[in-house]
Amino acid sequence: MNQTEKFQRLRALHTSSEAFVLPNAWDAGSALLLASLGFEALATTSAGYAFSVGKRDSSTGLSRDEILENASQIVAVTDLPVSGDLEDGFGASPEACAKTIEMASQIGLVGGTIEDATGNTDAPIFEMSHAVERIEAAVEAARDRNFLLTARAENFICGRTDLADTIRRLQAFEAAGADVLYAPGLPDLEAIRTVCRAVSKPVNVVMGLSSLTCSVADLSEAGVARISVGGSFARAAIGAMVRAAREVRQHGTFTYAGDAIPDAAIRQIMLPTKDTQRED
Incomplete structure (x- = not known):
């Protein structure tokens, strides 16, 4: 498949009546293993990559260049569509987010995520209007590049267990043009169901992050379109x-x-x- 075909395939997977699993590879070898098992698309994982090079997962500890180099190695070994874990866009400004999307597309990624987390423990989440501006810039950069943009609301994994604010953020990201919405760390199936009902764009849910034990069938019934596993496959391998x-x-x-x-x-x-x- 060429890049346009990969993008179209990834986008189409989000329209199925059942959620599809988008497993996260952390290097070329893990990508080949996952592809051999019949998965229809792959994602990268900054956490899994960080573990493999002896670092902690952090947007301040991992550079854009090394994350994209890792992603390019994954793209190079498989004909599957690949979506990139692009952290916080590698910069606080909307311009930094746009530049990251441009660079991600240039190496062959056909999708990617941008977080609203700051990396600052004193103020872990970007203020709403600024977070939306960042997604708007990323959407504009993705518009003519065959790139499926996922916007992440990081409240729950940053210690802000505020479902109402998380939903407001996802709705704002949807209005800004994000293709997929994602709030990692939602505590239970009812919270997941509430999020899915509150937005009209496809919702990604991450499994393996906590003790939540929902099945693909459970998540499909709740309205989830896509299931990722973050760094949990990498942690399972390390275990x-x-x-x-x-x-x-x-x-x-x-x-x-x-x-x-x-x-x-x-x-x-x-x-x-x-x-x-x-x-x-």
Whole structure:
């Protein structure tokens, strides 16, 4: 698929009667694994990428260049549409958000998210009018670029458990032209249902962030269009590695290998390299 076709495919996935899962890859290898399992589109994850390079997930700790370089590696290995985790747009100004959308489109992303979080613990959320201006600028940048813009209201993961304000923000982002709306950290299915009823654009819900145990069917019934997993697949992979390492360190055994994906299977998924003679 070319970039226009990928954009059209991603947009069409949001119109199904059942929510679709948009899993988050953190590098080229995880993207290939997810694609091999039949997912129809992918997203990136700043958290998963941060873990892989030994950093904390933070818009102040991760540069736009490195996030886009990571995303470009994911785009390069799959023919699936990819939506990028673009943090806060890598700058407080509307102009910074617009520039990030332009750069994201140039590397082949056909969608991406912009948050209303500031990264400042004393004032964690942008004031409403400024948050809307940022989304308006991102929408304008996305307009002629085959780019599906998701606007995120970060209240609940920034300690502001105000559902009414979250809905007001999502409604304002919808009015500003955002294609998809997203409020990570909603506490339960009823809150999710309330958000979906309050807006007319597709809603993304993230799973794996908390102990919330809704199924795809539950979320579809509540009105959700798209389900992402954030950094939780990356954390699950790290968890498996830590369990294996603890077994070896504490017990001197290697039974973890029984659950590992066979080398032959993963070799079938990964791209071939010029040097295929050595096997470790």
